[in-house]
Amino acid sequence: MAAVPDDIAGSPLPYRVDPLTGDVAFIVAKRQGRPNLPSSGCPFCVGGIEAPEPYDVFAFTNRWPSIPDGRCEVVLYTSDHDATFWSLGAAGARKVIDLWADRTAALGARDDVAYVLVFENRGPEVGATIAHPHGQIYAFDAIPPRARDELVDPLPDAAWAAAAGDDSERLVATDPAGRWRAWVPFAAGWPYELLVAPAAPRPDLPSLDDADRDALARLLVDVFARLDQLFDGPMPYMMWWHQRPTDGGPWPEARLHLHVAPIYRSANTPRFMAAGELGSHVFFNPVDPVDAAAQLRALPGLTDEERRDG
Template sequence: MDQHDYPLPAPVRGVPQLVAAPQGRRSGPAVRCSGVTRGASGACRSLRLTPGPGRRQAGAMITEGTPASGPRDERVDPHLGTIVHVVGSRQARPNLPSSGCPFCPGGLEAPDPYDVRWFRNRWPAMPGDRCEVVLYTSEHEATFWSLGVPGVRKVIDLWAERSIELGRRDDVEFVLVFENRGPEVGATIAHPHGQIYAYDHVPERPRRIFAAGWQPDPNPGDRAVAACGGWQAYVPHAPTYPVALTLAPRERVPNLAALTEQGRDDLAGLLVDVFERLDTLHGRALPYMMWLMQAPTGGEWVEPWFQIEIVSPWRSAGVPRFIAAAEVACGEFFNPVIPEVLAEQLRGLAP
């Protein structure tokens, strides 16, 4: 269930690294709205250039301990500012289940029948009950797209419910919903599932995205892949990974909680569509990573635009594209797959 980490591009030279200005904590979710509206409550945000709530200073180290999670050792590289969570307790976790699937009904984490289910991670990467697992279905052999729109809608609703609940906490600034599918990207259990991490700060990459005022490409042209109602999917202009998709609503919305009922249905339809295309691309199940970039739950930010990113390390069937030394060293990447060609291939695989 581990997140498979790849290096991220370094900050752009000359661009200030903006962070959230601290404000009073809210007792509810970051945004509540009955529709997809620009300028929804809590959406107009301001930025500042100094460290915000939960932000680590370079060279800092925090050590905590709880019986459940073991010691917490969070370090910051004094030169690059990179945050590293040293979690020695996770070395003791099993890589694969010893017998049976713990996520199937009757298993360790699912003693009763269920449609969707969440529980706290037994091997958390962060302390304080801030790491959760979300089970998409009780069917072990299912894929995300085989759940159909009704099944995926249940997953979306649970994502939203947990995002709201975690976002209410005073020690949470950013909620990340994500999934790793396949051992190639670090998944240790094949049963369809994802995870949620609730950070006590806004991590570097999301902060840079929000500070830059990210918006979806209004005209992706030959990089467009699919659309469903108010949602679109396209290959980004400069993807780091050989397979990469961005999913975004056509109208600005900050997070899952702010989506209308129709917006959630449209998102479910698009997820079913694109995941079926991805599994058809190479004629076998594609290993992938997916994450939901929702608005921070604390501080004040420029009005964000919710997006979902899906990437895969495969450059062809069963052939991974490794991030190599020059890329790690310099933060510049060499992608062997032409984005427009990938989009054309995916468009031709309409379900």
């Protein structure tokens, strides 16, 4: 029978651990009451119910939280309803990065927050009910299982360097300053899956300096432009940051990185997570990571001028 991890066993939050599999679930039955689509107008446009005042970027507590106690936030990337991440340009993306870092620091400073998960679901194919560009944040009181797995058995520095090396066939893009790299993982589970990480280790979003943030902004704009160019339309994706826990431990092995899981395997064709995969916990990826990287590399991305002008 699967053991209940100590930090979850002591939590006042409604975790359940499946005794057969060890999988952790939150029962969030109240969320069934949330609207699929707002009845009138976009709640995230200026003047909408969640954003009464003009803004560039903006974070607020989710009205329909998956976890109680102000642990779920919505992060608006721009007041422009029709923008994409790449159309923000480097300057706009930099504001999003600053807000991610600020909210990580603010939530992480709470005594009852051990891990800040910054993430985004983009597109109706992955359940994003509102088209306005936005992401989310979950502030957990315990380190979630997937993040803990990576920390318990961390990849050595040399392995990170090799994975993202300039000579890697799976490298997709770097920023002009060479501070960040985006590559397709060796054992990618999703067809055009990406990892984005700094060349020099950084523990978390708040620890990024000015130059790190500017470089990351440029790379993210480039990478998300490539994903939308791949099949000539908005690529639905899930993305999430892994970073140092905020439980007060030193976590010297924690290394900031972004996972991006685009879900199309060809134009308008989602790659479904199927029974053979859920039943085995083994992924079956129809696109060779080297081919995926070559396809993404060959796309124009954004020119330096486009990135500068935003």
